[in-house]
Amino acid sequence: EAQVxxxxxxxxxxxxxxxxxxxxxxxxxxxxxxxxxxxxxGLRQIYYSMNVEVTDKGDVPEGYKVSRKEKRNxxxxxxxxxxxxxxxxxxxxxxxxxxxxxxxxxGPGTRLTVL
Amino acid sequence: GDSVTQMEGPVxxxxxxxxxxxxxxxxxxxxxxxxxVQYPGEGLQLLLKATKADDKGSNKGFEATYRKxxxxxxxxxxxxxxxDSAVYFCARGSQGNxxxxxGTKLSVKP
Numbered sequence: 001e002a003q004v005x006x007x008x009x010x011x012x013x014x015x016x017x018x019x020x021x022x023x024x025x026x027x028x029x030x031x032x033x034x035x036x037x038x039x040x041x042g043l044r045q046i047y048y049s050m051n052v053e054v055t056d057k058g059d060v061p062e063g064y065k066v067s068r069k070e071k072r073n074x075x076x077x078x079x080x081x082x083x084x085x086x087x088x089x090x091x092x093x094x095x096x097x098x099x100x101x102x103x104x105x106x107g108p109g110t111r112l113t114v115l
Numbered sequence: 116g117d118s119v120t121q122m123e124g125p126v127x128x129x130x131x132x133x134x135x136x137x138x139x140x141x142x143x144x145x146x147x148x149x150x151x152v153q154y155p156g157e158g159l160q161l162l163l164k165a166t167k168a169d170d171k172g173s174n175k176g177f178e179a180t181y182r183k184x185x186x187x188x189x190x191x192x193x194x195x196x197x198x199d200s201a202v203y204f205c206a207r208g209s210q211g212n213x214x215x216x217x218g219t220k221l222s223v224k225p
Contacts, residue, residue: 004158033212042204042217043159058212090158103149104213106158 002027006091006107013081014115021076021110023091031094032074033058033104034066036087043090049074050096081114088112117141121205121216128195128223136190136219138179138205147208148172148181148188153218154201162190162203195223 004025013019025032033048035058045058049068063085065077074093078085088111092104121138128134140148147166151159163172168183177192188205200223205216 040217043215045212048212092159102147102208103161103164104159106151106160108158 002105004091004093004105004107006089006110008110009108010111012113012115015082016080019078019081019112021078021089021091021112023074023076023107024072025074025091025093025105026072027093027105028071029093029095029105030071031096031102031104032068033092033094034064034074034076035090035092036060037090037109038087046076046089081112083114086112086114117143117146117207117209117214119205119207119214119216121203121219123217124202124220126219126221128221130197130223130225131194132223134190134192134195134199134221136203136205136221138188138190138216139186140188140205140207141186148179149206149208149213150177150179150188150190151204151206151215152201153204159204195221197223197225199223 007022030051034046035043037043044060046064047066049055091107094104095102119140149164150162152162153159163174165172165181171180179188179190202218202220204218206213
């Protein structure tokens, strides 16, 4: 089954404790992206990657890191989480065509709480 | 920069009512346009899309037409059901990503 998986689905942590949220897709998509969803703000892009070893900042990259060492995986790293990073996080993947990003497929989300 | 503006919710309708959710986009280039739906507790799913002017996307009774002259992509459904209760996001393609509207929450009452 074609899918994007994220782990963990729920996480409660404390300020400053490094964490990683994993994302994996089995559709051989070039493009992957991380979003955060906050009430009243919709979805905002954190980072994206157009292929292996190619990453770029989205709209709200501060406090986050990513890596793309393999095509299928795109982990999101919070080196020193803070309470303002409490949010619902989504990973997405897509084929990348000449006109740009095609239909994005989303993971189920990771609800992060930073105390 | 590129942006998408959609009507703010929440929208509350009775079952079998007609639904319109307005969406307009900035007209840079010729983007693909999308509607995504998020059911409670779930991720976003593609509802429909259109890739060029005058295209009509349709799925599950929902429709939206790519209107280049008005830079709009309004979502419509002739008769909503309780199961359509969800948050709906309009989005436009951009070279490096998708740009989303803020979402419109729809509640359908029996």
